[in-house]
Amino acid sequence: MKFxxxxxxxxxxxxxxxxxxxxAATAVLPDLxxxxxxxxxxxxxLDLMKTEMxxxxxxxxxxxxxxxxxxxxxxxxxxxxxxxxxxxLHQDEANKDAELNFGLPVKTIDDLGLFLKAGSAxxxxxxxxxxxxxxxxxxxxxxxxxxxxxxxxxxxxxxxLDHIAGYCIGLDMTIRGTEDRSLRKSLDSFALLGPxxxxxxxxxxxxxxxLELRVNNAVRQKSNTNALIYGIARLVSYxxxxxxxxxxxxxxxxxxxxxxxxxxxxxxxxxxEGIGEMTVMIRGKx
Numbered sequence: 001m002k003f004x005x006x007x008x009x010x011x012x013x014x015x016x017x018x019x020x021x022x023x024a025a026t027a028v029l030p031d032l033x034x035x036x037x038x039x040x041x042x043x044x045x046l047d048l049m050k051t052e053m054x055x056x057x058x059x060x061x062x063x064x065x066x067x068x069x070x071x072x073x074x075x076x077x078x079x080x081x082x083x084x085x086x087x088x089l090h091q092d093e094a095n096k097d098a099e100l101n102f103g104l105p106v107k108t109i110d111d112l113g114l115f116l117k118a119g120s121a122x123x124x125x126x127x128x129x130x131x132x133x134x135x136x137x138x139x140x141x142x143x144x145x146x147x148x149x150x151x152x153x154x155x156x157x158x159x160x161l162d163h164i165a166g167y168c169i170g171l172d173m174t175i176r177g178t179e180d181r182s183l184r185k186s187l188d189s190f191a192l193l194g195p196x197x198x199x200x201x202x203x204x205x206x207x208x209x210x211l212e213l214r215v216n217n218a219v220r221q222k223s224n225t226n227a228l229i230y231g232i233a234r235l236v237s238y239x240x241x242x243x244x245x246x247x248x249x250x251x252x253x254x255x256x257x258x259x260x261x262x263x264x265x266x267x268x269x270x271x272x273e274g275i276g277e278m279t280v281m282i283r284g285k286x
Contacts, residue, residue, distance in 0.1 A: 002015070002196050002199075003022075003053065003073065004019060005072065006070050006071060007069055009075070011025060012068070017064060017066075018064055019068060020060035021063060022052075022053040022056040025049055026049075028052050029041055029049075039078055039246040040075065040077060043247045046165055069124075071123070073147075074197070077119060078246045080116065082114060082181070083109055083254040084254065085107065086109060086230055090257045099176055113242070114239060117182065118186035120186070122191045123188075124194045128189065128280055129268075129281075130188060130284070131283070132175075132187050132285050133187075136176065138261060138262055140213060140221075140259065141171065142255060142256075143254055144206065144253045144272055145251070145253070146166075147166055147197065147249070148163055148236075148246065148248065150162065150247065152244070153240055153245070154241055155236060155237050157234055157236075161233050163236055163240075165197075166200045166203075167197075169271075172185060173185070173187070173191075191250075193250065194278045194280075195276055195277070198276075207226055207232050208225060209224065209273040210223075210224050211256070212270075213258070213268060213269070215260070215266055227256060228253060229254075235251060236251065262282045263282065266282040
């Protein structure tokens with residue numbers, strides 16, 4: 001199943017080039033009171049929501065995807081977890097680029113661990129990316145993003161895929177500098193998810209997906225998730241050794257080689273096999 005959030009927090013089933021407005025399905029979600037439970041309430045009741053969305057689909061209003069503004073398919077992740085330097089060729093390019101390494105050796109997850117991105121950085125494809133500091137280099141990083149569907153702690157690697165609800169495309173934007181990674185990657189609009197959520201049952205092998213990012217029609221990044229240093233299951237298991245994973249948490253799996261700067265006016269096209277393609281516009285700070 002593919003579904004999206006669009007416009008003013010509408011819920012849509014995605015089929016081909018159209019979206020069916022099934023926002024009424026959210027009426028079956030529990031009426032929660034403060035203090036709210038941890039995790040995203042939608043993903044905590046995903047099976048119920050899938051059934052209700054399918055029930056409403058025959059009579060739902062149908063809209064062209066080109067006519068809607070796509071928001072992040074995950075509305076309220078408790079955590080956005082990032083995996084630094086998880087492709088060897090990206091490590092190689094970073095070690096050769098002084099604007100990436102600042103004279104220091106670039107290390108992988110084994111040495112760096114993971115990092116967190118602020119929830120306030122979360123946007124969808126239709127909202128685009130804002131360059132907040134035009135005097136700083138801002139880079140694109142395409143990544144496979146996974147959404148946790150079953151929480152847990154110390155999850156065995158053999159069971160890790162069962163904890164994933166589904167996937168989407170992640171765009172992990174970053175400004176270059178010597179500040180902590182979580183600061184440089186947490187500016188508003190620097191955690192972009194889209195174009196929609198794809199349930200795990202539609203992705204046969206998340207460790208073998210082609211991914212590509214183009215800037216103004218020029219290919220910048222092109223790889224496959226089979227080149228990940230920490231594969232999908234290993235990454236979930238590793239993250240759960242350090243954080244309790246909650247339903248709706250997002251794990252970004254790392255970016256391949258080809259990262260590079262963008263500027264206001266650039267048009268990014270991001271694609272991952274089995275998920276789809278999204279267009280993202282880069283804007284200057286208004």
